[in-house]
Amino acid sequence: MSLPLLPTSLVGSYAQPDWLIDRAKLAGRFPPRVRAKELWRPAPEHLAQAQDDATLLAIRAQEEAGLDILTDGEIRRESYSNHFATALDGVDVDNPGTALDRSGHPNPVPRITGPIRRTRPVEVDDVRFLRAHTDRTIKMTVPGPFTMSQQAQNDHYPDAEAAAMDYAAAVNAEIRDLHAAGADVVQIDEPYMQARPDAARAYGLAALNAALEGVTGTTAVHICFGYAAIIHERPEGYSFLPELAGCSVDQVSIETAQSGLDLGVLADLSGKTVLLGVVDLSDPAVETPEVVAGRVRRAFAHTAPENLVISTDCGMKYLPRESAEGKMRAMAGAAALLRAELA
Numbered sequence: 001m002s003l004p005l006l007p008t009s010l011v012g013s014y015a016q017p018d019w020l021i022d023r024a025k026l027a028g029r030f031p032p033r034v035r036a037k038e039l040w041r042p043a044p045e046h047l048a049q050a051q052d053d054a055t056l057l058a059i060r061a062q063e064e065a066g067l068d069i070l071t072d073g074e075i076r077r078e079s080y081s082n083h084f085a086t087a088l089d090g091v092d093v094d095n096p097g098t099a100l101d102r103s104g105h106p107n108p109v110p111r112i113t114g115p116i117r118r119t120r121p122v123e124v125d126d127v128r129f130l131r132a133h134t135d136r137t138i139k140m141t142v143p144g145p146f147t148m149s150q151q152a153q154n155d156h157y158p159d160a161e162a163a164a165m166d167y168a169a170a171v172n173a174e175i176r177d178l179h180a181a182g183a184d185v186v187q188i189d190e191p192y193m194q195a196r197p198d199a200a201r202a203y204g205l206a207a208l209n210a211a212l213e214g215v216t217g218t219t220a221v222h223i224c225f226g227y228a229a230i231i232h233e234r235p236e237g238y239s240f241l242p243e244l245a246g247c248s249v250d251q252v253s254i255e256t257a258q259s260g261l262d263l264g265v266l267a268d269l270s271g272k273t274v275l276l277g278v279v280d281l282s283d284p285a286v287e288t289p290e291v292v293a294g295r296v297r298r299a300f301a302h303t304a305p306e307n308l309v310i311s312t313d314c315g316m317k318y319l320p321r322e323s324a325e326g327k328m329r330a331m332a333g334a335a336a337l338l339r340a341e342l343a
Contacts, residue, residue: 003137005339006296006310007068008331009275011222011253012080012141012187013315014058014073015324020050021078027318031079033109033151034096035086039078051076052129059133061325066332069137069185069309072130080189080315081143081151085110088170089117090156097153102195111153112163118170121177131182140183144190144221145171145211146204151192161203168210179217187220187253188212194223197240205243212248220251220275224314225259237261242268251275255313257295258282266302274303277313278334279327284319286326289333296338305342310335 016023021039032039042050058073077083086093090112097111127140143151145167149160157163175186188211193200212219221244238261244252245268252269255261255277266274278295279287296310310331316324 003068004335005342006305006308006335007137008310008328008335009067009069009139010062010071010073010328011224011275011277011312011315012071012074012139012189013077013317014061014071014075015316015319015321016073016075017054017057017321020054020075026078030101030103030105030107032082033079033085033099033107034082034093036078036082055126055129056133059130062328063134063136065325065328066335067136067328068335069139070130070134071139071141072126074141074315074317076126080141080317081148082110084122084143084174085148085151087118087120087122088167089119090114090166091116091152097155099151099153102192107151109152112156114156116163116166116170118173121181122174124177124181127178127181127183137184138182139185139187139220140178141187141189141222142171142174142178144188144193145207146200147190147192149207150196150199160199161207164203164207165210168207171211172213172215175211175215175217175219179215183217185218185220185251186215187222187251188249189222191222191224193240194225194238200240201243205247208249209247215248218251219249220253220273221247221249222253222275222314224253224255224277238265241265245269245272251309253277253311256298257313259313263298263302266299270303273307273309274299275309275311277311279312279331281313281316281319281327284323286323287330289330289337292330292334293337296334305338 091110096108099109149164251273253275257280
């Protein structure tokens, strides 16, 4: 679909309503890697309908704020990754294992007990719902193969690399089906490439390329420092980023607002569209459009405006809804300011 200069988009998630999910419980724990059904407020027989209703609210909130590329807000997910990771064959989610989170804390995770296989589409109905309820460009997100291999206890494969490659085959099949179902962009979330750069270089990049093999639709990869609500300290720069220039993904999503990232790193990503995270999710206070525009202008010395998408640093899952709505409006306002300047 046709997009304006400096289009705007969420990374993926939007703030789920309090009537849908227990936000206090959500915020009081690390992101779930196995199912966390206790987080949902509606009774099981009403949950799917409630999730549909909340997804419609997320779609309308993005439209009313003026965003150009819409997601489903990941409203049906307990976390960005467990919705997909626990739907695959070869993992025992009822008897989970343990793995260290990127913060170094142990977390219950899927336990790999057999070959990882995707036996059915996982998010196709979600993207069809999104496509049916907006005429704007749409994006769907899936967890990346490297990240899923790090968020699992491997009791089957000879090493994590072998597991990552089977996860890659599952992601590849999902991406193809999501594009066929109407997704304009499919984004692969790979935050653990930043958290564990040595392993990412050893086999994570190969797994990402395998997930992208033969895909003809537009793709993105998101790499970040973690949710601001959980990971408070930001490093001065990415430990794994230039390597993405060599993969076949079309777009790379990075965060720059909370970290104050030196945007000289954009030189490493020439040839890629950059989803530029310019909304700080560590602070619920809403930035003005002028502040957000200033963060975007920093990039113009390193890449052309035509190569940028204005985005959030990471997912908005942990923000209060009023903050999320205000920050989306600030993004759209910043885009309008910058488009007028550049015209």
